[in-house]
Amino acid sequence: MTVTFLILAALTLAGTVAAMAMRNLIHCVLALTLGFAGLAALYLLLGAQFVGFTQVLVYVGAVAILAVFVIMMTQSAGPAMQPIFSSFWMTGSVVAAAVFVVLAWAICRSGFASQVLPPPVEAAVHPIGDALMHGYVLPLEIMGLLLTAAMIGAVVLAMHEKRRTP
Amino acid sequence: MNPLTGYLLLSALIFSVGLAGALTRRSAILVLIGIELMLNAANLNFIAFWRYGPNPAALTGIMFAIFSISIAAAEAAVGLGIILAAYRHSQTTELDQMNSMKG
Amino acid sequence: MTLSMFQAIDQIDQIFVTSQHRLVSDLPAEFQSISSAILSVIAIVLVFALLFAITTVLERKGLGRMQNRYGPNRVGPCGFFQPLADGVKSLTKEDLVPRTADQLVHFLAPVLLVMAAFLAYAVLPVGRNMVLVNLNAGVLYFFAVGSLVELAVFMAGWSSRNKYSLLGAMRAIAQMISYEVPLVLASIVVIMAAGSLSTVSIVDMQASYTGIWPHWFVFTPWGFAGFALFMIAATAESNRSPFDLPEGESEIIAGYYIEYSGFKFALFFLGEYLGMFATSAMAITLFLGGWAAPFSFLTWIPSYLWFFAKLVLLILIFIWIRGTLPRLRMDQLMSFAWQFMLPMTLLNLFVAGVWHFMPAGIVRWLVCIALLVAPAILLSRSLKQGKKFAVRHYRFAE
Numbered sequence: 001m002t003v004t005f006l007i008l009a010a011l012t013l014a015g016t017v018a019a020m021a022m023r024n025l026i027h028c029v030l031a032l033t034l035g036f037a038g039l040a041a042l043y044l045l046l047g048a049q050f051v052g053f054t055q056v057l058v059y060v061g062a063v064a065i066l067a068v069f070v071i072m073m074t075q076s077a078g079p080a081m082q083p084i085f086s087s088f089w090m091t092g093s094v095v096a097a098a099v100f101v102v103l104a105w106a107i108c109r110s111g112f113a114s115q116v117l118p119p120p121v122e123a124a125v126h127p128i129g130d131a132l133m134h135g136y137v138l139p140l141e142i143m144g145l146l147l148t149a150a151m152i153g154a155v156v157l158a159m160h161e162k163r164r165t166p
Numbered sequence: 167m168n169p170l171t172g173y174l175l176l177s178a179l180i181f182s183v184g185l186a187g188a189l190t191r192r193s194a195i196l197v198l199i200g201i202e203l204m205l206n207a208a209n210l211n212f213i214a215f216w217r218y219g220p221n222p223a224a225l226t227g228i229m230f231a232i233f234s235i236s237i238a239a240a241e242a243a244v245g246l247g248i249i250l251a252a253y254r255h256s257q258t259t260e261l262d263q264m265n266s267m268k269g
Numbered sequence: 270m271t272l273s274m275f276q277a278i279d280q281i282d283q284i285f286v287t288s289q290h291r292l293v294s295d296l297p298a299e300f301q302s303i304s305s306a307i308l309s310v311i312a313i314v315l316v317f318a319l320l321f322a323i324t325t326v327l328e329r330k331g332l333g334r335m336q337n338r339y340g341p342n343r344v345g346p347c348g349f350f351q352p353l354a355d356g357v358k359s360l361t362k363e364d365l366v367p368r369t370a371d372q373l374v375h376f377l378a379p380v381l382l383v384m385a386a387f388l389a390y391a392v393l394p395v396g397r398n399m400v401l402v403n404l405n406a407g408v409l410y411f412f413a414v415g416s417l418v419e420l421a422v423f424m425a426g427w428s429s430r431n432k433y434s435l436l437g438a439m440r441a442i443a444q445m446i447s448y449e450v451p452l453v454l455a456s457i458v459v460i461m462a463a464g465s466l467s468t469v470s471i472v473d474m475q476a477s478y479t480g481i482w483p484h485w486f487v488f489t490p491w492g493f494a495g496f497a498l499f500m501i502a503a504t505a506e507s508n509r510s511p512f513d514l515p516e517g518e519s520e521i522i523a524g525y526y527i528e529y530s531g532f533k534f535a536l537f538f539l540g541e542y543l544g545m546f547a548t549s550a551m552a553i554t555l556f557l558g559g560w561a562a563p564f565s566f567l568t569w570i571p572s573y574l575w576f577f578a579k580l581v582l583l584i585l586i587f588i589w590i591r592g593t594l595p596r597l598r599m600d601q602l603m604s605f606a607w608q609f610m611l612p613m614t615l616l617n618l619f620v621a622g623v624w625h626f627m628p629a630g631i632v633r634w635l636v637c638i639a640l641l642v643a644p645a646i647l648l649s650r651s652l653k654q655g656k657k658f659a660v661r662h663y664r665f666a667e
Contacts, residue, residue, distance in 0.1 A: 005169065009176045016180055016203055020187030025195060026427060030374065032199055033420060035180075039206055042173075043231075046217045049406050051209075051231045053413040058235050061416025061449075063202065063242045065442060068423055070246045071195055072439070074253045085190045086262050092189030100182035107174045121222040125406050125466045128232075131225050139229075143236050150240035157247030 004045060012038030023084050025071045033064045047122045173214035181207035194252070194259045198245045205238045282571045285312070286398050309401045313390050320580075321542045322352035328588050335592035359535035367528050371428040378425035379529065379536035385417035386543035392468050393550045396560045396573030400469055407468040408460060411551055412453055415506070418544060419445050422525050425537070429528035437524020440514050440599065447606040448505035448512075452548075454614035455499040458491050458621040459555045472559030481565045485558040490637035491621040496556040498614055500583075503548035505606070508541065509587055511594035512602060549583040550576075608652055616644055 015035030019028045036059040043052035086092075132140050184203030191197055209231045216227025249259055256264050280287070293305045326341065326349055333340025341348035366375055392407035394400040404410050419442050426438020463471045475485050486492035505512040526537040553559060557579055560572035597605070620640050627633040 002169075005172060009172070012176070013179060013183070016183045019203070020183055020191065020196065020200060025193060027374075028196060028199070030420075030424065032203075035203070036206070039180075039210060042176075042210065043213055046173075046213050048213050048216070048228055048231070049404065050409065051213060051228055051235070053406050053409040054232065054235055055209075056413040057409070057416055058239050059202075059206075060420060061413065062239060062446075065419055065423065065446065066242060066246055067195060067199060068427075069439075069442070070250055072427075072435075073250060074195075074259045084192060086192045089190040093186050095189060096182045096186035099185055100178055103178035103181070104175060107171060107178065118218065118220070118222065121217065122405075123216075123222075123225060123228050125409075126464075127223075127225060128228060131229060132232075136229050139233055143233055147236060147240050150244050154243040154247035157244070157251045 005042070008038050008041050008045065011035075012042065025075065026068065029064055029067050029071065032067075033060050036060055036064070047120060050123060050125055050128050170214060170218040173210060173218075177207045177210040177214070180204075180210065192260045192262055194249045194261050194264075195246070197261065198242065198249065201245075202238055202242060205234060205241075209234050278569045282397060284571075285396070285573070306401070313395075313401065314387065316395075317387075317390065317543060317546060318539070320546060320577075321539055322356075324542060324546075324584055325355070325538075326351050327584070328591075331585070331588045332592050335589075356535070359532055362531040364531040364533065365528075367429060367431070369430040370528065371430070374424050374428035375528075376533075378421050378428060379526075379533045379540065381424065382418060382421035382540035383536050383543065385414055385421060386540045386547060388414045388417075389544075389547040390550075393547065393554060394469050394472050394559055395550075395576050396571070399560075399573060403467060403469045406466045408456060408466045408471075408551075408555075411468075411547075412449070415544075415547075416449070418540075421540070425529070426525035429525075431528050434525050434527045437527070441508060441525055444505055444508070444512065444514065444602060444606075447603060448502045448610070451498055451606065451610035451614045452502035452506055454611070454618065455495045455502060456551070456555050458495045458617055459486050461618070461621050461625070462486060462492075468554050468559075472554055472561065475558040476561040478565035483558055483561055483563060483565070485556065485561070485563075487556040487558075489624065490634065490641055491617050491624055492556055494613070494617050494620070494641050496552065498610060498617065499552050499556065502610060503545075503552060504587070504590065505602070507545040507548055509545060510591040511597050513596060514599055514602060545587065546580065546584070549580055549587070552583065553579045604652075609648060612648060613645060616641065 012035050015031050015033075015038055018031035019035055022028045022031060036055065040052045040055040040059075043049075043055060181204050184200045184207060186200075187203065188197045188200030191200065212227040212231045212234070214227075216222055216225070216231075219227065252264060253259050256266070258264060289305055289308055292308065293301045296304055329351070330340040330342075330348065341351040344350040344354045366372060389411055391401040392404050392410050422441045422445070423438050426434045426436075426441070429435075459471060460466060463474045465471060465474075475483065477484050482488070487496045526534060529537060553576065560576040562568045562570060562572075562575050620637050623640065624633060624637050627636065
């Protein structure tokens with residue numbers, strides 16, 4: 001529990017909460033990028049450099065931009081003055097709070113808190129590449145297939161605009 | 167409290183925030199973002215367990231996080247494509263107004 | 270050469286490194302690393318801001334020469350103090366923010382842009398032992414930080430509440446995303462050859478010589494093709510002419526930063542040029558041997574001088590291209606990215622693999638060149654033939 005961890009955790013939480021609670025959707029996505037960046041910094045703090053940079057590249061550079069594009073394409077000019085939460089928001093928040101309580105209870109009850117921690121490690125890029133090319137080569141190939149399929153699927157979904165003739 | 171517990175609690179908090187957003191927001195885009203947040207919370211767990219687990223040299227947690235990030239990217243692309251298609255169909259991205267099965 | 274001469278050359282080469290060590294060595298131990306990092310950051314900020322000032326003059330004078338006019342020639346000797354005058358002007362101008370603008374985002378956008386541009390310099394080795402951090406995943410860090418620029422551009426365009434700025438931002442983001450793919454793919458060949466993502470070890474691999482010739486990656490078929498593709502993609506990434514549609518003055522009047530004035534406008538300018546320097550420096554690091562001298566008998570010239578000489582050369586090429594080529598159309602730009610750049614970079618990956626597995630010799634050269642040139646010609650031929658002139662239909666979500 002260092003000061004760095006606390007600051008980054010507060011930043012990440014602030015970003016995620018703001019992303020889920022703000023009215024303007026663009027503000028939500030911008031707050032979300034703050035949360036993602038905070039998570040990436042936490043990965044760096046944990047010694048997982050490669051994952052941290054991948055997180056920034058994928059989430060800030062691609063997912064957030066994609067979300068912003070879709071928001072721009074689907075929203076009309078002014079922010080509508082409708083409620084931002086659905087009618088059963090009470091149930092939803094209670095369920096989420098219950099999930100957190102259960103998770104926190106499980107974490108605190110488990111033996112992690114009293115465990116002796118191993119010394120810091122650093123995941124160098126070379127072993128990761130080695131693992132990807134040897135031990136995890138089948139998942140890697142499947143991932144490539146999945147990404148290709150997803151790309152084609154997304155293009156087909158977004159391109160489809162055949163007008164029904166009246 | 168030791169660092170691992172801190173990370174796990176933070177991850178649980180992010181997961182709950184994402185879940186709350188996914189369950190309560192009306193905008194389909196924000197529901198998708200909530201799901202992304204839940205995936206991210208899981209990733210944080212993987213990395214924390216890799217770092218403080220008994221065998222960091224095996225890199226299992228890192229691998230899982232990398233694959234999970236790529237799956238999340240694919241999911242975001244397809245999900246946002248679906249939202250776009252649904253918007254073309256029903257002229258809205260508010261989930262409680264998409265209540266008609268017939269086109 | 271005697272031993273003392275070698276030592277003197279080495280001392281001149283390492284003068285900045287040793288003087289930094291000397292400066293921080295008097296401090297208490299716990300402050301040493303942080304103060305040396307701060308010193309390096311200050312040095313990077315100062316040097317590249319100065320380079321920005323020099324480049325603006327060079328660019329305006331060079332373009333003026335190409336367009337048969339004078340360019341700036343009033344302030345100082347030959348107009349070389351023009352950036353000072355421009356700086357004073359932009360600092361004293363009124364800072365206008367549109368009333369409908371999103372104040373916070375409008376303010377944050379230029380800050381984020383300049384910050385992202387400066388962050389990229391952390392992993393660029395500007396000389397022997399002169400790099401801020403030698404990250405294990407340096408190249409990945411560079412591209413990750415570069416993707417922050419897209420966000421800053423979007424923030425600027427959206428928060429201004431101006432349709433021109435929004436159009437410019439959308440164009441810029443579409444262009445940056447499309448050209449980021451070939452940019453990354455073109456640099457992967459180097460990572461394959463070097464077996465490392467660290468910029469320092471990539472440069473170290475190229476800093477040896479056969480006879481007088483260096484081992485730069487650009488002197489291989491895949492390296493040359495990769496360098497050309499990388500530079501085209503880098504031009505598009507930094508929104509330079511002929512890919513300057515996002516800020517086309519004649520159509521959308523300066524694009525995403527139209528609603529910025531005064532110092533914030535200058536920050537956008539700075540960020541854009543810093544991005545261009547950073548991608549050029551990355552190209553130098555990946556393909557042109559970083560700080561290594563081009564011939565083995567020129568290694569006595571300090572490494573940082575070589576780095577900056579190469580950087581200035583690339584900047585001059587950028588200026589030359591800007592003075593020569595007209596702007597592309599949006600659909601030409603996109604189809605060029607996806608139909609030419611992407612297949613060529615993928616092919617280049619394959620060629621790099623072939624090069625790696627074939628025995629060294631003239632056959633390897635011929636096979637690799639044939640594998641690259643023939644598809645390039647065929648691809649551009651077939652793309653040209655497919656062009657038909659017809660009424661264009663624009664697609665957008667209604």
